[in-house]
Amino acid sequence: MTPAPTDVPQRRGASHDEEQGQDRDAVISVRGLWKVFGPKADRVPKSSELCGLGRRELMERTGCTAAVRDVRFDVAPGEVFVVMGLSGSGKSTLVRCLTRLVEPTAGEVVLEGEDIRTADARRLRELRRNRFSMVFQHFGLLPHRRVVDNVAYGLEIRGMGRAERVKRALEVVELVGLAGYENSYPDQLSGGMQQRVGLARALAGDPGILFFDEPFSALDPLIRRDMQNEVIRLHREVGKTMVFITHDLSEALKLGDRILIMRDGRTVQCGTGDELVGAPADDYVREFVKDVPRADVLTLRWIMRDPRPDDALDGPELGPGVVVREATRAVLAAEKPVRVVEEGRLLGVVGDEEILAVVAGGEGGA
């Protein structure tokens, strides 16, 4: 969802190597994060022996569950970062650790430059009121308050005067497409509309970071799609940094600039959608992505090849981040191979063969 320089959909490249050091511009920076539930939980991250145990062994030996195990990542300003995994993989616990709704057992969490593990209760309250917002599956709307007052609720808690907060609430109500429903009560709205109120409430305080915990999983598929599009549109308009939990890969691919895949509390892979599909880290990820329409996710960088001596090198030019589906027409219409060029440098070429291998469901050179 990074704004693309052209009309052709592009995917962000691998600009955040997990192996590199701390990203100084990161809005969220997580290092060595653990959450262990159970007795004497903090001994687990400290012991290399206990750290190495699987879920069942750890439970048998210590009575503990390690819901998050040694997770690290950085989220860039304005990025939509998705945490994905099957039920029980630790997604909710991980994201709750970021705002200390769940207290981390070990590790470092720095949000907008502030080490939130050292924040006292008062500072935490302040941060939750002013800097972060959460959108949950259960909207948590106040049933006896009208839409506008639900949206203004957080502003009221901050001490904002009535006229100012109503003005701000009406702006965000409009932003999320609920103009005309300001005076309705939550039970007069459909599930999708209630979720829009939840979104508006989260946006009202102009937070630095928005956290979404499976917000759309209870909605029926069509409304869910609407809401996903809504998040994409809102992200374009307001450009907020977002952390989004889902167990649905297509949702992750649609919304995420990058996706962190969790299994048993650990990071299995963290990358862009095309990286996950083009180079899955292991069989678990491969299994996850096997039904993804590759042409919709892979970009030309994944299917280009080196030019052969007989290739004409004066064909049309496209960037390596162009999605295969979007490049198909141009490549098939061209008489000569399409040149994949980045900053004036020829990276490779793509011809009919490479395109058809992906569009027809082949391996696509990954």
Ligand SMILES: Nc1ncnc2c1ncn2[C@@H]1O[C@H](COP(=O)(O)OP(=O)(O)OP(=O)(O)O)[C@@H](O)[C@H]1O
């Ligand atoms: N308060 C708790 N006490 C003990 N164990 C917990 C607690 N909360 C979570 N767990 C365990 O931690 C692991 C991760 O749970 P978590 O809810 O974070 O996973 P999830 O990926 O978000 O799952 P789901 O998609 O079902 O919500 C699970 O084994 C869960 O049973």
